[in-house]
Amino acid sequence: MGFWKKRNRDSGKYTWLWGTLVGVICIAVGAWDGQLAVIWKKAVMICLECIGIG
């Protein structure tokens, strides 16, 4: 029981690294899929809805 608890605690130390890696991979997949371009298109025009006019 103690072994599993210790093991879980230790594996948690690197979770942030796995999370960061997942983040980088997701951004790369999103870029490949053209999602960054969708974000850019939305962000470079004044979003009337976002500012409460549209």
Added chain:
Amino acid sequence: MKKLRLGMQLLFTILTNGYVYGFLNGKIYQGRLKYVCVPGLNCYSCPGALASCPIGALQALLNQRGFEVPFAVLGFFFLFGSILGRFVCGFCCPFGLVQDLLHKIPLFRKRKRLPLHHILKYGKYLVLVLLVCIGSAFLFGGFAKVPAFCKYLCPSGTLFGALPLLGTNELLRSQIGGLFFWKLGILLMIMFLSIKVYRPFCQYLCPLGAVYGWFNRFSLVQVHWEEEKCTFCGACQRACPVDLSASEVSRSPECIRCGRCIEACPKKCLHFRSTQQEKLQKTL
């Protein structure tokens, strides 16, 4: 610590809203930096905004691509969340800075929380699911889907986007309608409430806080508590603006890593520390 934090908040606000030309001419930045998201809630329609808002970007993808997985925004969430967690809220969010400054106004008796906090704190998860995700994928305005959170709730968009643009852009001023006054009302209510209650928007409504809160338990930046040195005097909890005890701080999704508990501890048993430093010390 307080000065360092205020300095970082100001620096981040200026860096992410550094397009001065936009403020002067009522236009927004259209360069390549807007392909990426900033960590905090920062409206991309702010005339000064140099990059995109992650919540706005998530809604843009849901509007355009329906229920296709929004990998790019999830990637930014994982990247910022895994490294910083809600440290983003405490140090890098422009709207958080505004609420912090309002809370310093010496008016009213200050409160850490609203009544029914234990129920209201789940409001941000509701906003994330209903307005940001489901609302943006289903709600239609005219023929197009709408970014429901930005349109009906986001006070950051009104403060950093609408007001500076309306101040300089006459064409936009002529288009003001009921929706603008609804959003202005929400902004004023949150600003007024911020004078009395600590960061009401972050505690109860911010969908970005809901996302980063999940990362708090394993993010690289942690508040480490040395239980063996602690005398359980409660100084940290009294200093904590969201009323967390020493044992709750490191993993609670509510902790915005403001560092007040670290400053308040007389035995110095709370520290900002990365998970790697913790491991190294145990090994030694």
